[in-house]
Amino acid sequence: MASPLTAGQLLAALRSEGVTVKTPHTGWTTHERDEATGKPFGPVHGVLIHHTAAHGDYEVVYTGNSALPGPRAHAYITKAGEALMCSAGRANHAGGGDPDVLNAVIDESYTSRPPATHYGEGDAGAADGNDCFYGYECENLGDGQDPWPRVQYVAMIKAAAAILRHYGWSEKSCIGHLEWSDQKIDPRGFDMVTFRADVNACLARPAGEWGAPPADQGGEDPMPKYVNLGAAEVTLKPGQDWTTLVFTTEWTDETGDHATGGSVFAKGAARFTGELNLQLSGLPAGSQLQVRQSEYDSQGAHVQDHPVGEVIGTPGDTFGKVPITGRLASGRQMRIRVKAFENAPVKITGAVLKVLVWKEN
Numbered sequence: 101m102a103s104p105l106t107a108g109q110l111l112a113a114l115r116s117e118g119v120t121v122k123t124p125h126t127g128w129t130t131h132e133r134d135e136a137t138g139k140p141f142g143p144v145h146g147v148l149i150h151h152t153a154a155h156g157d158y159e160v161v162y163t164g165n166s167a168l169p170g171p172r173a174h175a176y177i178t179k180a181g182e183a184l185m186c187s188a189g190r191a192n193h194a195g196g197g198d199p200d201v202l203n204a205v206i207d208e209s210y211t212s213r214p215p216a217t218h219y220g221e222g223d224a225g226a227a228d229g230n231d232c233f234y235g236y237e238c239e240n241l242g243d244g245q246d247p248w249p250r251v252q253y254v255a256m257i258k259a260a261a262a263i264l265r266h267y268g269w270s271e272k273s274c275i276g277h278l279e280w281s282d283q284k285i286d287p288r289g290f291d292m293v294t295f296r297a298d299v300n301a302c303l304a305r306p307a308g309e310w311g312a313p314p315a316d317q318g319g320e321d322p323m324p325k326y327v328n329l330g331a332a333e334v335t336l337k338p339g340q341d342w343t344t345l346v347f348t349t350e351w352t353d354e355t356g357d358h359a360t361g362g363s364v365f366a367k368g369a370a371r372f373t374g375e376l377n378l379q380l381s382g383l384p385a386g387s388q389l390q391v392r393q394s395e396y397d398s399q400g401a402h403v404q405d406h407p408v409g410e411v412i413g414t415p416g417d418t419f420g421k422v423p424i425t426g427r428l429a430s431g432r433q434m435r436i437r438v439k440a441f442e443n444a445p446v447k448i449t450g451a452v453l454k455v456l457v458w459k460e461n
């Protein structure tokens with residue numbers, strides 16, 4: 101049974117994680133919904149992430165209105181990456197959700213995503229998330245266009261990690277509101293799977309160390325590592341699904357992340373940039389070969405695909421270049437997959453990958 105943090109403990113946890121905390125309302129420490137609802141906050145089980153669907157709406161989140169009284173979160177996280185405190189008690193942020201999701205969070209039993217939610221506010225049988233979830237309302241329009249500044253995203257990760265670290269929970273005790281209630285879409289603009297991977301990376305470091313730019317860690321920008329690999333010749337048959345390039349030649353592998361004969365060329369946490377040079381035969385002029393980066397977890401399970409690049413066939417053999425750039429969270433690995441859209445087989449006679457990789461701690 102995890103009791104809620106006191107207001108002082110909550111502030112201390114956020115600060116030790118490196119979150120910039122502000123208390124515009126000094127009464128926030130006793131601002132809560134426990135008394136009004138007769139339902140005390142706790143035992144607590146996790147952290148919910150929200151977007152506010154507006155800008156500059158801290159006062160709304162703090163005070164609420166007659167339809168939905170405040171506090172509507174435990175903290176409001178601004179685009180500047182500041183946590184403005186709202187409550188240390190029961191807050192009106194989660195509403196009804198799926199009891200199976202709650203159990204999966206309590207047990208931390210799911211893999212990348214909790215089970216799909218089939219409950220929302222007002223549904224018979226729904227669990228009341230306000231009983232047991234901390235909630236962060238994060239300043240964003242939630243239209244999928246409004247960007248999440250890095251400084252805000254880092255603050256959100258740290259704020260989640262602060263609570264998880266206190267209780268000894270993993271990143272699986274942090275979910276998005278949309279994973280809790282089938283009536284909700286927040287947060288939009290990033291994937292909670294990626295968010296949790298970053299929370300995991302944060303928790304793997306001592307409190308306060310994750311997310312600082314290299315200059316703030318007292319060092320220069322680290323030198324990138326060079327990775328130069330060659331793929332085996334492969335023929336893509338008509339109608340064949342995405343085919344993973346296997347790098348059988350290793351000219352340089354300064355990160356050591358490419359296993360001999362393997363397809364993984366980078367492992368997170370890392371950023372990388374470079375290009376893939378391809379030589380193709382059999383690709384008709386004007387036809388396309390698509391190339392995508394595909395991300396896998398540490399068990400080798402496919403997580404997501406990154407945007408597609410393409411090579412257009414020219415008369416005779418085709419020579420093409422595809423930019424390879426990305427960022428991998430801790431525990432993630434990147435492969436390259438290709439697919440041809442032709443009735444005739446296309447042969448990759450040469451594939452050379454050159455990337456610079458910056459490992460992140």
Ligand SMILES: [Zn+2]
Nearest residue numbers: 150151277286
């Ligand atoms: Zn929400």
